[in-house]
Every structure is written in C-alpha cells, then in structure tokens.
Amino acid sequence: MRVVIADxxxxxxxxxxxxxxxxxxxxxxxxxxxxGLNRAVAFKSPDVAIVDIRxxxxxxxxGLVAARLIRATQPxxxxxxxxxxxxxxxALRLLEDQQAGCGYLLKERVGDMAVLVDALRRxxxxxxxxxxxxxxxxxxxxxxxxxxxxxxxxxREVLALVTEGRSNLAIAERLSITQRTVEAHxxxxxxxxxxxxxxxxxxxxxxxxTFLQSxx
Amino acid sequence: xxxxxIGADRGYGGAGIRGVGATIxxxxxxxxxLAALPxxxxxxxxxxLLGPSRTVRLLIGxxxxxxxxxxxxxxxxxxxxxxxxxxxxxLALLASSSSESVLRVAEALVPVLCALVGVVxxxxxxxxxxxxxxxxxxxxxxxAAAICSTPSSALKLSWNILALVASAAxxxxxxGVAGWPSVRRLRARLAVARLVxxxxxxxxxxxxxxxxxxxxxxxxxxxxxxxxxxxxxxRGADVRAPGPEAVEVRRGGGVIAAIVTxxxxxxxxxxxxxxxxxxxxxxxxxxxxxxxxxxxxxxxxRARIVAAGDAARRGLEQNLHDGAQQRLVAxxxxxxxxxxxxxxxxxxxxxxxxxxATAALEELREIAHGIFPATLTEAGLSAALHELAGASVxxxxxxxxxxxxxPADVAIAAYCMVAEVIEHSPAxxxxxxxxxxxxxxRLTVPGRPPTDSTSDAADRVGALGGTILTTxxxxxxxxxxxxxxxx
Numbered sequence: 001m002r003v004v005i006a007d008x009x010x011x012x013x014x015x016x017x018x019x020x021x022x023x024x025x026x027x028x029x030x031x032x033x034x035x036g037l038n039r040a041v042a043f044k045s046p047d048v049a050i051v052d053i054r055x056x057x058x059x060x061x062x063g064l065v066a067a068r069l070i071r072a073t074q075p076x077x078x079x080x081x082x083x084x085x086x087x088x089x090x091a092l093r094l095l096e097d098q099q100a101g102c103g104y105l106l107k108e109r110v111g112d113m114a115v116l117v118d119a120l121r122r123x124x125x126x127x128x129x130x131x132x133x134x135x136x137x138x139x140x141x142x143x144x145x146x147x148x149x150x151x152x153x154x155x156r157e158v159l160a161l162v163t164e165g166r167s168n169l170a171i172a173e174r175l176s177i178t179q180r181t182v183e184a185h186x187x188x189x190x191x192x193x194x195x196x197x198x199x200x201x202x203x204x205x206x207x208x209x210t211f212l213q214s215x216x
Numbered sequence: 217x218x219x220x221x222i223g224a225d226r227g228y229g230g231a232g233i234r235g236v237g238a239t240i241x242x243x244x245x246x247x248x249x250l251a252a253l254p255x256x257x258x259x260x261x262x263x264x265l266l267g268p269s270r271t272v273r274l275l276i277g278x279x280x281x282x283x284x285x286x287x288x289x290x291x292x293x294x295x296x297x298x299x300x301x302x303x304x305x306x307l308a309l310l311a312s313s314s315s316e317s318v319l320r321v322a323e324a325l326v327p328v329l330c331a332l333v334g335v336v337x338x339x340x341x342x343x344x345x346x347x348x349x350x351x352x353x354x355x356x357x358x359x360a361a362a363i364c365s366t367p368s369s370a371l372k373l374s375w376n377i378l379a380l381v382a383s384a385a386x387x388x389x390x391x392g393v394a395g396w397p398s399v400r401r402l403r404a405r406l407a408v409a410r411l412v413x414x415x416x417x418x419x420x421x422x423x424x425x426x427x428x429x430x431x432x433x434x435x436x437x438x439x440x441x442x443x444x445x446x447x448x449x450x451r452g453a454d455v456r457a458p459g460p461e462a463v464e465v466r467r468g469g470g471v472i473a474a475i476v477t478x479x480x481x482x483x484x485x486x487x488x489x490x491x492x493x494x495x496x497x498x499x500x501x502x503x504x505x506x507x508x509x510x511x512x513x514x515x516x517x518r519a520r521i522v523a524a525g526d527a528a529r530r531g532l533e534q535n536l537h538d539g540a541q542q543r544l545v546a547x548x549x550x551x552x553x554x555x556x557x558x559x560x561x562x563x564x565x566x567x568x569x570x571x572x573a574t575a576a577l578e579e580l581r582e583i584a585h586g587i588f589p590a591t592l593t594e595a596g597l598s599a600a601l602h603e604l605a606g607a608s609v610x611x612x613x614x615x616x617x618x619x620x621x622x623p624a625d626v627a628i629a630a631y632c633m634v635a636e637v638i639e640h641s642p643a644x645x646x647x648x649x650x651x652x653x654x655x656x657x658r659l660t661v662p663g664r665p666p667t668d669s670t671s672d673a674a675d676r677v678g679a680l681g682g683t684i685l686t687t688x689x690x691x692x693x694x695x696x697x698x699x700x701x702x703x
Contacts, residue, residue: 009538015546022553053594059534060594084541085581087591088606089599108545108577111552111570140606150611191642192611196662196692 001120004044005030006037006063007052007082012107016050019110023117032056034066041070041077047124052107053083053090064090071098078123082107091134103129148210150192158185163208354382407431415497424501425450428475428494437477439498441505442470450501452508465498473498519625519679526588526628533588536580544577589631596620597627601634601645608638615646622655626701629676630657633684633697636673637661649701657697664693673697 003025007013013030020027029040033056041049049070053063067079078101081094091104103123109131110116119129151159161171168186172179186204190196193210195203414427429437440447440455440462449455458464458474465473472495551573555566584590592600598619605612622630630647637643637659646658677684682699 009542011546012542015549019549019553022556054537084537084545085585085590087595087599088602089591089595108548108574111545111548113552113556137603137606191662194611194613194642194644194660194662194692198692 001048001124002026002028002044002046003120004028004037004040004046004049006032006034006040006049006055006066008032008055008059009052012052016110019113019116023113025117025120034062037066038069041074045074046077048078048080048120050080050082050110053081061090064094067094067102068097071102077101078126079103080105080110080119080123080129082110086131086134086137088134088137091130091138095128095130099128100126101128104134105129105131106133151189155185155189155192158182159189159207159211162186162189162204163211411494412497424497432475432477434477437475439473439475439501441473441498441502443506443509447474448505448509450505452505452510452512454509465494467495467499472502515679515681518675522676522679523625526625529588530593533584533590536584536587537590541577541580541584544573544580548573548577592627592631593624597622597630597647600627600631601647604631604635604638605645610638610640610642612638612642613644615644617645617647618649618655620649623701625676625680626655626699629673629680629682629699630655630697632676633657633673633695634659636671637695653700653702655697655699655701657699659695659697660692661695662692 003020005013005016005020005027007016007030010032013032017027017030028044028046029036031037031040037049037051040046049067051063051067053061055062055066063081063083067081070077070079080103081090082105083090084107086104086106094102094104101123103119105115105119110119122129148156157175158171161174166174168179168182172182175182186207189207190203193207195201195206197203408431411427411431414430415424425437425439428439429435438449440449440458447455447457458476462474462476464471465475475494548570551566551570555563555570558566589600589604591603596619598617601617602614605614634643634645634647634657638645641661641663644660646660648656648658650656674684677697677699680699680701682697684695684697686693686695688694
C-alpha cells in the first residue's frame with residue numbers, strides 16, 4: 001500500500017512514517033503543506049493520503065479543504081484526515097459530498113498499529129472511517145433534541161411515579177430513598193425538560209404531560 | 217415749509233436780506249438736512265445722553281419714520297409758489313450787477329463747502345452719517361451747477377430736479393443704512409426666539425443641529441464641539457477642525473463649539489448674534505458630545521484589550537498545539553512502536569507509559585481548549601456551540617444556530633455568552649443573524665439568570681458596542697445578546 005503524509009510538523013511526519021513503515025506500509029512522500037500534498041497526490045497517485053487538518057497558512061481547516069478536493073479530483077486516492085481534537089462539524093463536512101474512501105480520526109488514535117492498519121485497509125476498500133468519539137458526539141446531539149432521552153433511568157422511574165400522581169414522600173417510600181433525594185431527582189427532571197420555576201404553572205403536571213406524550 | 221423759500225418768496229426784509237437768506241439756505245440742502253436732522257442728530261444726542269435703552273431705541277425708530285415720511289410727503293416741485301419763486305436765481309433779486317458774480321460764486325460754493333466740511337467732520341462718524349453727507353455733497357454740486365448755468369429756466373429747473381432727487385436719495389439711503397442694523401437685530405432676535413423654542417423641544421441629538429441650521433436658514437450648517445484633543449460632532453465622532461469661516465461659540469473664556477456653514481460664510485454674523493443665546497444649549501450639547509466621544513474611546517480601548525487578550529490566548533493555544541501536543545503524540549507513536557516489539561514485563565511497563573502519555577494528551581487538549589476554543593476559528597460558531605452544548609453537564613438544547621462565518625471577535629463574544637450561561641444552568645440556545653449586520657444570541661433558561669453584567673461575556677459584548685438584555689418571562693428567563701457584526 002502506497003501512502004502520502006501531509007503534516008506541517010516534521011516530528012509528526014517522521015513519527016507517522018516510522019509507524020507506517022513498521023506496519024509494512026510504503027510512504028512514498030512526506031510533505032508540509034497543501035501545495036506539496038496536491039503535487040504529491042497528482043504525481044505519485046498514492047492509495048491513501050494522510051492529511052493533518054491544521055496546516056498553513058491559516059492553521060484552521062486547510063487539510064479538510066484539501067481532502068475534499070482530492071476526493072473530488074483523484075478517485076483512486078482515499079483520504080484520512082487527522083486532528084489533535086475532533087470537531088463533529090468537520091466530519092459532517094468531509095462526508096457531505098462523498099463518503100467512500102474518507103476518514104476522520106483523532107491523531108493519537110493512529111498510534112495504535114491495529115487501528116491504523118484497519119483504517120487504511122477499510123479506506124482503500126472504499127469504506128468510511130469515522131472516529132468513535134465523533135459518532136458519540138453526533139448521537140448525543142440528536143438525543144439533546146428529544147428531552148426524554150436526557151433523563152437517567154432513575155429520573156425516568158421518578159417521573160413515572162410523579163405521573164401516577166404520587167407525592168414525593170410516597171415516591172421515597174416506594175423507591176426506598178430519602179425524600180430529599182426524590183426532590184433532587186424531580187428538580188433535575190424539571191431542568192432537563194426545560195420547565196422553569198413559575199408561579200403560574202404546576203411543573204409536576206407539565207412534566208407528567210411530557211412523559212405521557214413521549215409514549216414512554 | 218422750506219426756509220429757503222420762505223425767505224425768497226415772502227419777501228421778509230429787503231432784497232439783500234432775501235438774497236442772503238436764499239444763499240445760506242439753498243433749497244436742495246436745507247430740505248433734506250432738516251428731514252435728516254431728527255434721524256442723524258436727535259438719535260445720536262439721545263443715545264449719548266440716555267444710553268442705549270429701549271425707550272431711546274423706540275424714539276430713534278419713531279424719528280426715522282417721521283423723517284422719511286416727511287421727506288416723501290413733501291415735494292417742493294409741486295409747490296407752485298416755490299417753482300415760481302425759486303426758479304429765478306436769487307441773485308436776480310439784487311439789482312446791482314457788480315456784486316452779482318461774487319454772490320453767484322458764493323452761493324455756489326457755500327453749500328459745497330458746507331457739505332465738504334460735513335464729510336470731513338463725518339469721517340469720525342459711522343457709515344450712515346458719512347453716506348448722507350456724501351449724498352448731500354453731490355446734491356450741493358448739482359445745485360451749484362444749476363445756479364452757475366445760463367439763466368435758461370428749463371435747464372435750471374432740470375438741475376434743480378436732479379439736485380432734489382440726489383439729496384432725497386442720499387437721505388433715504390442714510391435712513392436705510394442707519395436702520396438696517398436694527399432690522400437685522402430684530403430678525404436675529406426673532407430667529408433666536410424661534411431657536412430657543414425649538415431647542416426646548418429637542419429630544420434627539422440631531423434636533424439641536426437641525427434647529428441651528430433652521431435658525432441660520434442654511435441646511436448645510438453643522439455644529440462641531442471642542443474636545444480636549446480636537447473636535448467632535450454631536451455623536452462624539454472625531455471631525456476636522458472648523459475653518460476660519462466658522463463661527464466660534466465661546467463660554468467661560470474658551471471656545472466650546474463652532475458653527476460651520478459651508479455654503480455661505482456670509483451668514484456668520486447672524487450666527488454670531490445667535491451665539492450668546494445658543495451658548496447654554498451648545499454647552500449642554502458639548503458635554504453630551506464629549507461624553508459620547510469618551511464612551512467611544514473607552515469602547516475602542518476595551519475592544520483592543522479584549523482583542524489583545526484573545527491574540528495572546530490564541531498564540532498560547534497554537535504553541536501548545538504545535539509544540540507540546542505534537543511532541544506528546546509523537547511520543548505515543550514511539551511508545552506504541554516499542555510496545556509492538558516488546559514482550560513480557562517490558563510490554564506491561566510500556567502499556568502503563570502509553571496510558572500516562574494518552575492521559576497527558578487528553579488533559580493538554582482540554583487545557584488548550586480552555587485557553588482558546590480552537591473549534592471556533594477552525595469550524596465556526598455553530599460547530600463550537602454544538603461542541604459546547606455537548607460537553608455541558610446541564611441539559612442544553614440547540615433551537616437554531618445560523619451557520620455563517622462571523623467576524624472573530626463577534627463569534628468569541630457569542631461563544632463566551634453561551635458558555636457562561638450553560639456552565640451554570642440548562643438552557644435553550646437560539647443564534648440568528650438579523651438584517652445582515654446584527655447577531656442575536658437568545659438563551660432561555662429556567663429560573664434566575666445565571667450571568668451578571670460584570671462577566672467576561674458582558675465585557676466582550678460591550679466592547680463590540682452590543683448589549684445583553686435579561687428579561688423574565690413565562691418560560692423562565694430570556695437572556696438576549698445583540699451584537700453588531702458588519703462584515
């Protein structure tokens with residue numbers, strides 16, 4: 001397998017090259033900027049280009065822009081974008097036009113030989129590689145938009161008992177916890193459901209309605 | 217009515233007396249002089265005796281009106297007796313032909329000399345007096361020409377008419393010139409009265425300038441205010457120093473403002489008269505303009521401080537990213553390479569080392585992010601806020617975030633505002649671009665607002681000239697930040 005590395009720090013380029021050599025991957029060229037990357041990809045036609053997201057001149061998303069360009073113009077070259085920290089938006093942007101042969105991983109993740117080799121193999125096979133933490137973050141975002149999903153199992157249990165019309169004391173006896181703990185759970189439920197303290201409304205009723213509407 | 221005629225026609229005394237009377241009181245001089253007398257002498261005397269009181273001014277005005285009316289009302293040419301009696305040269309009354317030439321010359325010269333003396337004396341008097349004397353000099357010259365010309369009655373009459381017209385014109389001119397300053401004063405006073413009425417109704421910054429412009433009947437007129445470092449307009453923005461044609465408004469010995477009328481510098485005198493009355497209003501405006509200028513300066517300096525702080529933090533984050541973080545990543549690579557070759561106890565030791573290095577990397581990443589949220593500059597406000605919402609310990613829902621590129625300082629201010637709120641409380645985030653040049657950040661939180669006006673976010677929003685408004689509503693508290701963001 002032939003690979004091109006693009007990273008603006010020499011330390012990273014060399015470390016990655018040694019790692020890849022250990023894994024039996026052929027590093028055909030290491031470059032420090034987008035221009036060099038484009039040239040190397042055009043002339044060497046590597047199987048995979050490993051690109052650091054932050055590169056000169058602005059050190060923001062140069063690598064991402066270059067990766068999308070490579071995927072659009074060089075179908076034979078897969079792209080693995082690496083970053084010190086992960087931004088779900090970048091993953092979405094990278095995968096928005098084309099998902100096959102695109103990868104986005106945390107930089108230190110590829111230190112694990114098994115992860116690196118697996119990622120490269122899957123990319124060459126035309127698959128998509130996305131860092132597990134990105135997947136978690138995107139799912140968390142979806143969950144946020146549905147308030148019921150934010151409740152812990154205990155909180156859901158308390159809310160279910162509130163919906164049955166039980167008082168805090170009854171709930172405390174039922175769950176064998178102190179009344180104070182029940183109060184804390186109830187307050188937490190109100191907060192998570194976005195029910196502010198308000199003299200005009202009964203928050204217990206509103207929370208119960210939300211619970212019933214969610215079909216839980 | 218005209219003493220010259222009385223002397224010549226009625227025949228008091230002998231022919232000699234009548235001739236002398238006609239000579240020393242030629243018609244063309246006495247009439248206008250008498251007409252002008254109340255105008256020129258009485259006012260000056262009254263003013264000298266009584267000072268410039270209101271009564272004196274009224275008397276002067278009355279005298280002027282009477283003098284002009286009398287001059288216009290009485291026309292010696294329509295006085296048949298005068299035409300009959302005046303047309304023959306008064307010298308004809310004297311039978312003696314030997315003294316005739318002397319008397320002719322004398323009669324011609326006396327009024328000219330009188331008028332000349334008048335002009336010389338009048339050099340010390342104001343313009344209207346001098347003008348009147350000059351007019352009379354011309355009239356006397358014409359009268360002299362009439363006397364000296366051939367005794368053809370037609371020619372003599374035409375010279376007399378000219379002399380009369382010239383002297384009448386001189387007096388009317390003198391009255392006009394003398395009266396003009398009063399008319400102008402009156403106009404200015406009326407303008408000031410109107411101005412004061414408008415100023416008392418002025419509510420906005422622009423109203424004062426507009427009132428001044430209207431008072432000067434010049435829409436281009438503008439007021440600039442003196443600041444310790446230069447000149448500012450009513451809104452406190454720096455402006456050029458006014459040119460020499462501008463009218464300075466002074467108060468307490470110093471210039472407080474200048475009225476600039478680019479269209480006509482000739483209106484300046486009116487402005488000068490407005491000055492004293494305007495003083496108070498403009499002094500007031502100057503204070504407001506200076507306060508606004510100071511606020512503007514402070515805002516800019518606050519923005520510079522914030523920007524300098526951000527630049528330093530961004531630099532620090534960049535150093536961590538390019539230095540320590542990269543080295544640690546490279547270290548984990550090397551450790552993992554060594555681990556791949558190691559066996560037994562060495563492998564366990566290397567695993568421990570890798571765990572420590574990875575933990576250090578994680579910690580460093582969080583520190584770098586705390587110093588400066590790199591996501592903000594890398595991926596924009598929307599991505600950074602989603603990340604922030606995801607990392608919050610509270611329930612944070614994102615209602616809407618306009619995904620647009622924003623100026624860095626605006627994005628950071630909005631980010632800090634959201635970060636401060638969701639650090640303490642659950643919230644719903646709504647960020648929208650309004651009218652293209654404003655960013656509205658709306659946060660709805662249950663219960664009391666968790667942020668206060670002394671926070672970092674308030675500083676940042678203030679530095680941009682934006683505002684944060686907190687209102688308690690039905691669904692908890694709404695914190696709304698309005699940030700100007702012209703790209």
